[in-house]
Amino acid sequence: MTTIEAGLDTFPKLVRSNAERRPHKIAIREKDLGIWQAYTWRQYFDRARRIALGLAALGLARGDKAAIIGDNRPELYWAVAGTQALGGVPVPLYQDSIEKELAYIVDHAEARFAVVEDQEQVDKLLHIRAQCPRLEYIVYDDVRGMRAYSDPCLISLAELEERGDKLAVSQPGYFDAELARGSADDVAIICYTSGTTGSPKGTMLTHRNMIVMGRNAIEREGLRDDEEVLAYLPMAWVGDHIFSYAQSVLTGFTVNCPESAATVLHDLKEIGPTYFFAPPRIWENLLTNVMIRVEDAARPKRALVHFFLGVAQAIERARLHGRTPSAWRRLLYPLGQALVYGPLRDNLGMRRIRVAYTAGEAIGPEIFVFFRSLGINVKQLYGMTESSALVAIQPNGDVRLDTVGTPLPGVEIRISEQGEVLYRSPGVFVGYFKNAEATRQTLQDGWVRSGDAGFIDAAGHLKIIDRARDVSRLAGGTIFAPKYLENKLKFSPYVKEAVCLGQDRPFVTALVNIDLAAVGNWAERRGIAYTSYTDLSQRPEVYDLIQQEVLRVNASLLEDEVLKGARIRKFLILHKELDPDDEEITRTRKVRRGFIAQKYAALIDALYGDGDRVPVQAQVTYEDGRTGTIRADVKIRDVGTATR
Amino acid sequence: MSGPATPGPLLEVERISVRFGALMALHQVSLRIERGEILAIIGPNGAGKTTLLNVISGFYHPWEGRIRFAGRDRTRLKPPDVAELGIARTFQNVALFKGMSVLDNIMTGRLLKMRGNVVLDALWWGPAQRQELAHRAAVERIIDFLEIQAIRKTPAGKLPYGLQKRVELARALAAEPLLLLLDEPMAGMNVEEKEDMCRFILDVNGEFGTTIALIEHDMGVVMDISDRVVVLDYGRKIADGTPDQVRKDQAVLDAYLGVAHD
Numbered sequence: 017m018t019t020i021e022a023g024l025d026t027f028p029k030l031v032r033s034n035a036e037r038r039p040h041k042i043a044i045r046e047k048d049l050g051i052w053q054a055y056t057w058r059q060y061f062d063r064a065r066r067i068a069l070g071l072a073a074l075g076l077a078r079g080d081k082a083a084i085i086g087d088n089r090p091e092l093y094w095a096v097a098g099t100q101a102l103g104g105v106p107v108p109l110y111q112d113s114i115e116k117e118l119a120y121i122v123d124h125a126e127a128r129f130a131v132v133e134d135q136e137q138v139d140k141l142l143h144i145r146a147q148c149p150r151l152e153y154i155v156y157d158d159v160r161g162m163r164a165y166s167d168p169c170l171i172s173l174a175e176l177e178e179r180g181d182k183l184a185v186s187q188p189g190y191f192d193a194e195l196a197r198g199s200a201d202d203v204a205i206i207c208y209t210s211g212t213t214g215s216p217k218g219t220m221l222t223h224r225n226m227i228v229m230g231r232n233a234i235e236r237e238g239l240r241d242d243e244e245v246l247a248y249l250p251m252a253w254v255g256d257h258i259f260s261y262a263q264s265v266l267t268g269f270t271v272n273c274p275e276s277a278a279t280v281l282h283d284l285k286e287i288g289p290t291y292f293f294a295p296p297r298i299w300e301n302l303l304t305n306v307m308i309r310v311e312d313a314a315r316p317k318r319a320l321v322h323f324f325l326g327v328a329q330a331i332e333r334a335r336l337h338g339r340t341p342s343a344w345r346r347l348l349y350p351l352g353q354a355l356v357y358g359p360l361r362d363n364l365g366m367r368r369i370r371v372a373y374t375a376g377e378a379i380g381p382e383i384f385v386f387f388r389s390l391g392i393n394v395k396q397l398y399g400m401t402e403s404s405a406l407v408a409i410q411p412n413g414d415v416r417l418d419t420v421g422t423p424l425p426g427v428e429i430r431i432s433e434q435g436e437v438l439y440r441s442p443g444v445f446v447g448y449f450k451n452a453e454a455t456r457q458t459l460q461d462g463w464v465r466s467g468d469a470g471f472i473d474a475a476g477h478l479k480i481i482d483r484a485r486d487v488s489r490l491a492g493g494t495i496f497a498p499k500y501l502e503n504k505l506k507f508s509p510y511v512k513e514a515v516c517l518g519q520d521r522p523f524v525t526a527l528v529n530i531d532l533a534a535v536g537n538w539a540e541r542r543g544i545a546y547t548s549y550t551d552l553s554q555r556p557e558v559y560d561l562i563q564q565e566v567l568r569v570n571a572s573l574l575e576d577e578v579l580k581g582a583r584i585r586k587f588l589i590l591h592k593e594l595d596p597d598d599e600e601i602t603r604t605r606k607v608r609r610g611f612i613a614q615k616y617a618a619l620i621d622a623l624y625g626d627g628d629r630v631p632v633q634a635q636v637t638y639e640d641g642r643t644g645t646i647r648a649d650v651k652i653r654d655v656g657t658a659t660r
Numbered sequence: 661m662s663g664p665a666t667p668g669p670l671l672e673v674e675r676i677s678v679r680f681g682a683l684m685a686l687h688q689v690s691l692r693i694e695r696g697e698i699l700a701i702i703g704p705n706g707a708g709k710t711t712l713l714n715v716i717s718g719f720y721h722p723w724e725g726r727i728r729f730a731g732r733d734r735t736r737l738k739p740p741d742v743a744e745l746g747i748a749r750t751f752q753n754v755a756l757f758k759g760m761s762v763l764d765n766i767m768t769g770r771l772l773k774m775r776g777n778v779v780l781d782a783l784w785w786g787p788a789q790r791q792e793l794a795h796r797a798a799v800e801r802i803i804d805f806l807e808i809q810a811i812r813k814t815p816a817g818k819l820p821y822g823l824q825k826r827v828e829l830a831r832a833l834a835a836e837p838l839l840l841l842l843d844e845p846m847a848g849m850n851v852e853e854k855e856d857m858c859r860f861i862l863d864v865n866g867e868f869g870t871t872i873a874l875i876e877h878d879m880g881v882v883m884d885i886s887d888r889v890v891v892l893d894y895g896r897k898i899a900d901g902t903p904d905q906v907r908k909d910q911a912v913l914d915a916y917l918g919v920a921h922d
Binding site: 048049050051160161163164275276278279282 | 796797800801803804805807809810812863866867
């Protein structure tokens with residue numbers, strides 16, 4: 017709070033303070049022409065100021081919105097600061113948005129200005145201009161390909177800054193006066209969230225939201241001004257805005273912009289960040305890349321790596337479960353550190369990481385344990401746009417597999433009677449732009465309805481079970497969270513997809529899709545012959561394999577007070593893969609429950625009946641559009657109520 | 661346009677003929693390449709397109725006829741001299757140094773612009789260092805332009821075919837040519853790779869003002885990107901005009917679709 021009281025109550029004011037206090041410290045780097053080009057805080061402030069004045073020369077007034085579209089580029093971060101300095105509101109958009117989405121947001125946000133990276137974005141905006149009558153100017157950074165454009169609404173960033181310089185001469189006090197007029201409770205940014213239903217909503221966050229919440233997290237996590245982060249996630253995502261802009265401006269640490277989307281992994285290695293965030297998908301990719309290279313290595317090396325990874329993971333698992341790792345493993349760890357973990361960390365570009373986060377969705381325990389066992393401090397973070405990205409983080413030294421940590425300083429968490437997580441914090445947004453109805457539904461007396469079902473465990477850790485609207489109850493009244501169970505099942509390499517059922521039923525059942533590659537490989541190693549996916553899926557050995565996985569999930573539920581009543585009682589393995597072409601899952605691989613309940617009604621009835629097999633005939637759509645029929649006898653396995 | 665101020669066409673080919681033994685590969689072919697244009701040379705297999713490109717780039721010497729480049733006669737120059745004049749080319753079959761990185765491959769495109777000194781180069785000192793940095797910067801601009809940053813350090817031989825073609829274009833561009841000759845730049849590419857390559861060709865032409873002559877079989881591509889089309893058949897030029905004119909030309913239709921011989 018001290019900064020706000022000291023008059024440093026907006027981000028551009030903090031940028032100016034950085035330019036005064038640490039003028040020569042590197043604020044931001046960008047890899048351009050093969051070289052990391054660095055800009056100091058003084059340059060950061062200068063450029064933001066020139067851009068601000070240029071926008072002022074074009075007529076940007078207090079409260080005007082400026083769309084920001086492009087890859088992570090220093091110029092675009094400067095444009096954010098420049099817009100804020102005039103009291104304008106930056107609206108970052110996803111650079112890969114299609115025209116329809118872009119048109120909706122640019123129009124809804126009433127953007128008068130757009131600052132974009134290159135020709136690609138200019139083309140999209142020019143196409144949708146008819147639908148966005150308020151859009152007056154498009155400022156572009158990269159001049160490549162722009163030579164032939166003559167539209168008067170276009171202006172290059174260089175020209176814009178020149179105009180700014182002229183304004184600085186004619187009205188020397190203008191910028192400082194505008195900067196001084198800004199206050200903590202001005203809207204600093206509008207982040208549009210896609211949401212799974214309806215039109216995107218523009219979440220308004222103030223300077224105060226992000227200064228207080230950003231600082232609380234900085235203090236709890238011990239972040240310093242010598243951190244290095246890689247800004248590679250979309251600028252439109254609130255996380256990037258907090259980690260690569262707000263926290264950087266607050267502490268003065270350095271942000272690094274990769275050369276292109278295709279070079280991120282390489283740039284990661286070159287920079288060696290100390291503070292890093294990635295969704296589970298990216299952690300997964302990193303792990304796969306490592307394992308592929310390990311499998312390609314010569315046999316003795318491979319054996320060495322597997323042995324030491326095993327040691328480290330056993331230690332980490334013990335720690336995560338609060339047990340003491342065995343003595344001989346602890347003795348071996350330093351050797352593994354020298355031979356395997358250190359070099360591997362270095363190769364991943366993670367040697368210097370002090371704090372890393374995974375957020376967005378549940379991460380597979382194997383992946384989480386893998387990175388932690390290498391000595392990389394990966395932690396789970398829980399937050400959303402409405403909370404300035406920050407609600408809860410696992411504290412250093414108190415990391416668990418299945419929680420998202422304890423609330424950050426200033427955050428209060430409450431569980432509603434329906435089991436929904438509610439929170440209140442200094443970071444809570446002020447409302448959705450031009451959508452009072454949605455604001456009323458989400459924000460009640462300062463509490464935000466997260467839409468997630470969860471609870472606080474005995475140790476004070478927040479545990480997220482599922483989306484609140486997916487949570488239901490069994491016929492006996494026990495709480496049942498299908499996605500929670502499905503995720504646990506899918507953490508098994510053998511399970512590709514799973515659908516759990518149980519609402520208003522006596523017990524929980526599951527439809528399982530095996531992973532053809534993993535199970536096929538497993539079968540080959542055991543000499544189990546099979547002809548097709550359908551054949552493989554119905555092998556008794558495969559049922560035994562999957563039963564082990566189901567029992568594992570059931571056993572892990574026992575640790576859970578709230579959910580232990582909803583164990584899986586019966587399951588079957590589907591004779592075909594769930595496929596977006598058959599409309600069973602969406603293109604982004606989300607299960608379409610309603611459709612499946614209808615299509616597989618016979619199977620589901622059988623799961624709740626007495627038989628142990630059920631004949632099926634299924635329509636499949638081939639890639640060329642033809643349809644065919646699969647006939648099979650699907651077995652049903654009752655795992656009983658006992659656990660392993 | 662970046663060409664010298666001399667007026668007139670960039671390249672004039674006057675009545676050249678090339679023969680391999682008894683085979684007349686080119687017969688009295690004349691054509692002009694104007695400054696700043698994209699010219700497509702098309703024709704059925706064996707029409708003499710690559711031969712024509714080879715004559716222009718000095719690999720073959722015409723049996724008769726003259727070639728003028730930027731107003732000066734240069735009928736009998738050798739390939740290095742042609743390169744020095746400002747003509748660069750790519751090959752029908754990719755001709756990269758497979759074991760060398762993409763970056764080094766493109767650097768070779770600047771060899772003619774380097775002034776070597778064995779001692780200074782070995783010590784990497786003074787002018788040698790400055791020179792290499794300047795060349796590297798020029799190469800990096802091309803890497804950025806063609807969006808191949810991610811493969812900068814990859815050995816060229818490991819790349820998929822479409823990217824190898826792009827690297828070859830990069831190497832040709834590194835010579836900062838006035839005239840760029842592309843021999844089937846899109847052969848063997850899928851639709852997406854072709855679209856990318858079209859965009860790069862148009863961008864090179866638009867941004868650097870480089871004059872481009874290309875051989876291409878994909879008529880869609882030819883009609884979309886070229887300002888002018890020259891059609892060869894059995895070593896003779898049978899048409900020369902805008903894509904629209906050529907499309908309607910009876911001689912061209914006959915050459916491509918065949919005529920009934922009664």
